[in-house]
């Protein structure tokens with residue numbers, strides 16, 4: 001899972017401001033929600049999202065984050081899994097495990113990820129996602145897609161303007 005890459009990345013980096021995706025999501029999250037910041041990285045979005053409810057970071061590659069995996073959450077049943085730039089950083093098996101974890105607990109999903117057509121990167125895992133396949137998986141797992149958009153301009157980083165998808169998926173079983 002590229003642990004070395006991400007550990008070095010965060011060790012060398014100054015804290016970042018909340019991401020554009022966090023700003024986009026925050027005003028759409030109901031107050032008092034329990035949110036998981038999945039693959040929180042340096043926790044740039046965690047505190048910001050905690051302003052609307054409680055937000056628990058899950059991150060295996062940052063020593064400061066107590067919860068390294070979803071399995072560490074015990075019986076907690078969150079309302080929302082927030083995942084910025086997570087799904088393209090893992091392989092498809094891990095993606096399926098996380099989606100199954102959410103579906104079993106009826107956890108809504110807010111995600112932003114790189115899609116086919118964006119630039120590959122050979123320094124670490126960047127699995128460009130087929131957005132149609134991802135939506136079909138969500139629907140098959142009992143989700144209703146409430147918001148979906150793809151394009152550039154969502155999140156420019158140091159001269160890079162990645163091709164991304166944004167999705168809000170609500171568990172129909174909730």
Ligand SMILES: C[S@@+](CC[C@H](N)C(=O)[O-])C[C@H]1O[C@@H](n2cnc3c(N)ncnc32)[C@H](O)[C@@H]1O
Nearest residue numbers: 001006039040041059060061084085086089090
């Ligand atoms: C592109 S970074 C995104 C970080 C943060 N969400 C952000 O937007 O700044 C991808 C993150 O996925 C994390 N990651 C990789 N594999 C993971 C896994 N199996 N479970 C949880 N996090 C993982 C990495 O450690 C890294 O922090």
